[in-house]
Amino acid sequence: MSEYLPGLEGVPATKSNISHIDGERGVLAYRGYPIESLAEHSTFEETSLLLLDGRLPTARELAEFDEQLRGNRRVKYNIREMMKSLPPTGHPMEMLQTAVASLGMFYPGPEGLTGRDIREDLDYVHSMTVKILARMATLVAMWEHIRNGYDPVPPRTDLTYAENFLYMLSGKEPEAFYADIMDTCLVLHAEHTINASTFAALVAGSTLAAPNGVIAAAIGTLSGPLHGGANQRVVEMLEDIGSPDNARPWVEKQLAAKAKIWGMGHREYKVKDPRAVILEKLVEKLAAYKGGQVSPLFETALAVEEICRERLAHKGVYPNVDFYSGVLYAEMGIPADQFTSIFAISRCAGWLAHWREQLADNRIFRPTQVYTGEGIRDYVPLRDRG
């Protein structure tokens, strides 16, 4: 038996073609394309297809995929009814896990959950890929209305993925500036090698479970505060700090207490996370766009960033992707408890790509354990116990 490494740190769990991180140099590439060029030139639709298929699509392939995504934005009426029966106080990530888990019941494929080996039904695999990816944004946006007592805003097919998502969220066609920011955020969060939620998708997928069950497993995993839940925590932290003036004493106090500052540092990167570099520029652009009319939260974020840079950068600790994305989404008027849902919409592309890669060369995950418990012992009848 090999050595036990907690969290399987450094243990290869799969072979993968999908993405690659060079933490020493601050490189993240999807299918070989650096994240910087994808953020600048690509779209979420194209990046998703790149992740799924392994290469940049032709114009025709992209148009076809985009058409499929647009045609799959609507959900069945009963999904809405189901969501209406959920408590409005429930967390959006719990709603999302619930709703995605149910998608297989609404779209069961030709032979239902059982009766076929999904590896032999590539039409089903592709069709569910599109169905889930397209509907993630719809479910998240629907919930924003339903939990507030309103009817959801039906999707439009004449808008891009990012535009339509913002449209469904607010009921208004978004300014191009904001739609571009959202599109870039979706590109940046779409994939990040074998993180916990992607790993959960591999484990679930390795039993040949249906993709809705697989993605729901990943959503549940992403919901934890040590993973996707962090971007919501960043904004809650900034609200706690309250104003730019409080930033320095607050950061100093946390550092002195060796307490956590949400949104700082990343296990994989020794230098600044390349996604954070891009997001930082978007934050600056957004501030310029608003001509200084930014919220106290935004100003607090800039102050925290500056102080953390001064105090932590020499240790290789920089603001990470959660820090900036939380700030951006908040400034776009999105409620903090929806940030992780947006992360999920985006990462769904990566989950689906890894799920398909797992199916192509599958072996069920069944690791072993270091048993540290009792040896064999005799059962003691209830009456003879202490």
Add this chain to the structure above:
Amino acid sequence: MSEYLPGLEGVPATKSNISHIDGERGVLAYRGYPIESLAEHSTFEETSLLLLDGRLPTARELAEFDEQLRGNRRVKYNIREMMKSLPPTGHPMEMLQTAVASLGMFYPGPEGLTGRDIREDLDYVHSMTVKILARMATLVAMWEHIRNGYDPVPPRTDLTYAENFLYMLSGKEPEAFYADIMDTCLVLHAEHTINASTFAALVAGSTLAAPNGVIAAAIGTLSGPLHGGANQRVVEMLEDIGSPDNARPWVEKQLAAKAKIWGMGHREYKVKDPRAVILEKLVEKLAAYKGGQVSPLFETALAVEEICRERLAHKGVYPNVDFYSGVLYAEMGIPADQFTSIFAISRCAGWLAHWREQLADNRIFRPTQVYTGEGIRDYVPLRDRG
């Protein structure tokens, strides 16, 4: 980087006190107690508490836990409404993943999904443990009625876990003989070291996700045909074979084609799975109890078992736990597509025990990968692509 082992076979993923398998000797023990003695002397309630707490409870502890389970059988009205909005053709495991994922919205704990470290809120951890374990049986039984267009049968608090489950399923108080079989089946399936679904629970739990999200991840993982879905397949296979007379030619054909015979063999055991030994005796007892008035499916199962023993036992391949449990449940009148749900009810005890063990010494799962993809390459604008 250590060696890549597909499916992490032989790679220790955790330290655990909970259960132990000796595949050479055919031993499975929960907390040191061999499965044979638990099957004979214990109950699902006691076994669950043993798995959770690490020791056999005192009479008082057991009574208190049992009381909590009984008091948590009912679900909120809106959970029923939610289930009514799901398509009746949907698979019970998809319903179960959906419904369990939603439980956190209905029972959010004192501070909701975020805002606290669940490791510091042991009351919440215990309360959710009871809430989920108690309600698993309710949800499964409710679905059986709802999908058939009937109102669900409310749980009773004067029955044991197994009795109440069978009561809710059928609307009739079960004969003690069948309740005992169900109780034994629940004990036998409750825990089995780091299988795929338990592993998914560890991965999801390691992000400090809420327990409903963790258990829903495990349910999605269990639903796959290579894992929990196998017991349903056994019965579908037996229905395919059709009669005892067809058993021999069918088995010979499968062996000649090197095709899969569902319910045969287990990766962990070189000798017969100790759970299968116990279940085999239950099958015999059930046949005797019915005085030979068994279904053709049951007789077909006995014929397949005999032929497989003759042809496969010398290779160390024996009927496994899925083979016998499927036959038993079918003979008890339970629909085949609910078998995996019963597995989930039972295994939920093990998932919760592993989740709590993970929280007590947590490190987020983030394994690495063998990257086999493209090196860094330049983005090609859409107009310049082939």
